Amino acid sequence: MNTIKACVNPRLLTKADRLFTGTLSGRIIEILQNARRAGATKVVINNQDGLVIVRDNGQGIEDFAKLLDLGGSGWEDALEVSEDPAGVGLFCLTPRKVTIRSNGRMVTIEAECWTGQPADVRDYPQPRSGTILQFADEPWTREIVERHAVFCGMQVIVDDQSCPSENFVSDSAAHHPELGCRIEVRADKDLSDWHRRVRTDRYYGPNVLVNFHGQTVSFDYRPVSERDLCIQVDLTGEPTGIRLMLPARTRLVENETYKQLLAAIELEVYRYILRRGHHTLTYKEFLRAQELGVQLPEAKPTYTIGLIRSDMAPEPVELAAPKDFPLSECYRMSAELLKSDDFVETNAHLLAALGTFVAPFIPVSIQHSYDGYSWANLPTIDRVEVSFGKELHSDYLWSGQLVCVDHIVITAHTSNGKTFSSSVCMGIHRPPPERDTKWSEERVLVTPECRERLSACEIWFHLGGWSEDGDTYDTQEFEFSEALDRFWAELIGPDENLRRQLVRETDQIEPEWHTVTITSKGDVTIHFADGATKTLQSPSSSKE
Ligand SMILES: Nc1ncnc2c1ncn2[C@@H]1O[C@H](COP(=O)(O)OP(=O)(O)OP(=O)(O)O)[C@@H](O)[C@H]1O
Numbered sequence: 001m002n003t004i005k006a007c008v009n010p011r012l013l014t015k016a017d018r019l020f021t022g023t024l025s026g027r028i029i030e031i032l033q034n035a036r037r038a039g040a041t042k043v044v045i046n047n048q049d050g051l052v053i054v055r056d057n058g059q060g061i062e063d064f065a066k067l068l069d070l071g072g073s074g075w076e077d078a079l080e081v082s083e084d085p086a087g088v089g090l091f092c093l094t095p096r097k098v099t100i101r102s103n104g105r106m107v108t109i110e111a112e113c114w115t116g117q118p119a120d121v122r123d124y125p126q127p128r129s130g131t132i133l134q135f136a137d138e139p140w141t142r143e144i145v146e147r148h149a150v151f152c153g154m155q156v157i158v159d160d161q162s163c164p165s166e167n168f169v170s171d172s173a174a175h176h177p178e179l180g181c182r183i184e185v186r187a188d189k190d191l192s193d194w195h196r197r198v199r200t201d202r203y204y205g206p207n208v209l210v211n212f213h214g215q216t217v218s219f220d221y222r223p224v225s226e227r228d229l230c231i232q233v234d235l236t237g238e239p240t241g242i243r244l245m246l247p248a249r250t251r252l253v254e255n256e257t258y259k260q261l262l263a264a265i266e267l268e269v270y271r272y273i274l275r276r277g278h279h280t281l282t283y284k285e286f287l288r289a290q291e292l293g294v295q296l297p298e299a300k301p302t303y304t305i306g307l308i309r310s311d312m313a314p315e316p317v318e319l320a321a322p323k324d325f326p327l328s329e330c331y332r333m334s335a336e337l338l339k340s341d342d343f344v345e346t347n348a349h350l351l352a353a354l355g356t357f358v359a360p361f362i363p364v365s366i367q368h369s370y371d372g373y374s375w376a377n378l379p380t381i382d383r384v385e386v387s388f389g390k391e392l393h394s395d396y397l398w399s400g401q402l403v404c405v406d407h408i409v410i411t412a413h414t415s416n417g418k419t420f421s422s423s424v425c426m427g428i429h430r431p432p433p434e435r436d437t438k439w440s441e442e443r444v445l446v447t448p449e450c451r452e453r454l455s456a457c458e459i460w461f462h463l464g465g466w467s468e469d470g471d472t473y474d475t476q477e478f479e480f481s482e483a484l485d486r487f488w489a490e491l492i493g494p495d496e497n498l499r500r501q502l503v504r505e506t507d508q509i510e511p512e513w514h515t516v517t518i519t520s521k522g523d524v525t526i527h528f529a530d531g532a533t534k535t536l537q538s539p540s541s542s543k544e
C-alpha cells in the first residue's frame with residue numbers, strides 16, 4: 001500500500017504572477033489592505049520618477065520571511081479569524097523589483113526572488129515606525145486610488161492630496177454579529193456616488209454591495225419584487241464566515257455563511273419596507289414577511305383602469321374613472337370568463353369606455369399576484385354579451401374584418417347582481433364556429449357614429465395595430481387611415497370614393513374658385529370667384 005498527501009509544489013511560485021489579474025486596481029487594493037491589517041491609520045503614497053512609494057504607520061513587519069511565503073501570513077490571531085488572510089496578496093507585485101523597509105530592516109526583492117531565489121534582509125538604521133514599500137509601476141494617481149480608499153477607514157494621501165473617506169453604512173444599519181457584518185437597505189436613488197461606483201454598472205448593476213474594509217464586491221440578490229432596493233453589507237472585523245473567492249477576491253464564496261447572509265438580507269429588506277410604511281409587494285411576499293415575523297400593512301392598491309393594456313401600439317380607447325372613484329366600486333373580470341373568450345375583456349372595456357350609464361361602470365385589472373389582499377377582492381364581471389343590428393357594410397381592413405352595423409349594444413352582468421348595458425359605437429363579435437371547425441374569425445363591429453366619435457388609431461388597435469415587421473409607425477398609421485377613409489366612403493355609396501378623390505385634387509387650386517369642369521379629353525376649365533377663367537389643355541388636345 002502507498003499513501004498520498006497534499007502538498008504545495010514549488011512550481012506554483014513560478015506562476016504566482018498569474019494568481020492576479022495584473023490590474024493596477026488589484027495592486028492598490030492589496031497594498032492598502034496590508035497597511036490596514038498592520039493597524040495603520042494613515043497611508044501616504046508618492047509617485048516619483050516612475051517609482052511608487054507607499055508608507056504606512058502600522059505596526060511594521062515582524063517576520064520578513066512572511067513576505068515571500070506564498071500561503072503564509074504573519075498577522076495576529078484575531079485578524080486570522082476575522083479576515084482569513086491567504087498569504088498571497090503581496091505576490092500581486094510579481095515580478096517587480098520591490099524594496100521594503102520596516103522595523104529597522106530592509107529587503108530588496110528582485111524578480112527571481114519571487115520564484116524562489118533568496119533575498120537578503122539587512123539592517124536599515126533609520127528608525128521609523130510603519131512600513132515603506134517602493135517599486136516601479138505606472139502612477140498611482142489619486143483618481144484611481146481614491147475609489148479603493150474611500151471605504152477603507154484609513155486616511156490615504158496621494159502626492160499630498162487627501163482621498164475622500166466615507167462610512168459604508170450609516171449608524172442605523174442592522175448589526176448581525178453572527179455574520180460579522182452590518183446590513184443596511186436603501187432605495188437605489190439614495191445611494192451615494194461612491195456606492196454607485198461599487199456596481200459594475202452605476203445605475204443598473206448588482207444590488208448588494210459588500211465592503212471588506214475598503215475592498216468592495218457586488219452581487220445581485222433581490223428577495224422581493226421591488227426592483228429598486230440596494231443592500232449595503234459592511235464587515236465589522238468580528239469573526240465571520242463570509243469569504244472572498246481567491247485569489248482575485250472579486251466575488252463571494254457561496255458557502256453556508258453566504259446562505260445565512262442572503263437570509264439576513266431578506267429579513268432586513270422586509271424590515272426596511274415595514275419602517276417605510278408602504279409597499280406594492282405581491283400577496284405571497286406579504287405572507288413571507290409574516291412568516292419571518294414582519295407584520296406588513298397590506299400592499300398599496302395597485303391596478304390599471306381599463307382592462308386592455310398592451311405594449312402594442314397604438315393605444316385602445318381610453319377609459320377614465322371619475323376623480324376619486326373608489327376602487328371598491330370597480331369590477332374585475334372573473335377568472336373563468338377570461339379563460340372562455342379572448343374578447344369578453346375587450347368588450348367590457350369598450351362598454352365602459354363608450355357606453356353611457358347612470359352610475360359609472362369601471363372595470364379594472366389587478367394582477368393575480370395581488371389576490372389575497374382585501375382591496376383586490378372586487379365584484380367580478382361574469383358575463384358579457386354583444387348584440388347588434390343590420391349589417392350596412394363590411395370589408396377586410398389591415399389584419400381583420402371591419403363591419404359597419406346600424407347599432408351595437410354591449411351588456412355586462414356582474415357578480416353583485418348588477419347589469420350594465422349601453423349602446424356603443426364599437427364592439428367585437430366572434431360568430432359561432434362553422435361546422436367541423438372550432439375556429440371562427442372575430443369581426444370588429446362599428447356603427448356609422450364611430451366615424452366621428454373615434455380616431456383611426458382607436459379602431460386600428462382592434463385590427464392588428466402597428467406591426468414591427470412593416471414600415472415606420474407613421475407610415476403604417478397613414479396607410480390605415482387611408483384604408484379606413486375608403487371604408488367610410490364605401491359605406492355612403494359606390495360613387496362616394498370617386499367624388500372624394502376628385503374633390504381632394506382641387507385642393508391645390510388657387511385663388512378662390514367656384515367651378516371646375518373637366519372633359520373626357522382631359523381639358524380642365526377653372527372658373528375663379530373673381531370671374532376669371534383659366535383653361536388647362538392636355539398636351540395631346542393642344543397638338544390636334
Ligand atoms: N504593510 C505591512 N505591514 C506589516 N506587515 C506586512 C505589511 N505587508 C505585508 N506584511 C506581512 O507580509 C505578509 C504577507 O503579506 P501578503 O499580502 O502576501 O499576505 P496576507 O496579507 O497575509 O494575506 P492576503 O493574501 O490576504 O493578502 C503578511 O501576512 C504580513 O505579515
Ligand SMILES: [Mg+2]
Binds near residue numbers: 033034088089090
Ligand atoms: Mg495581504
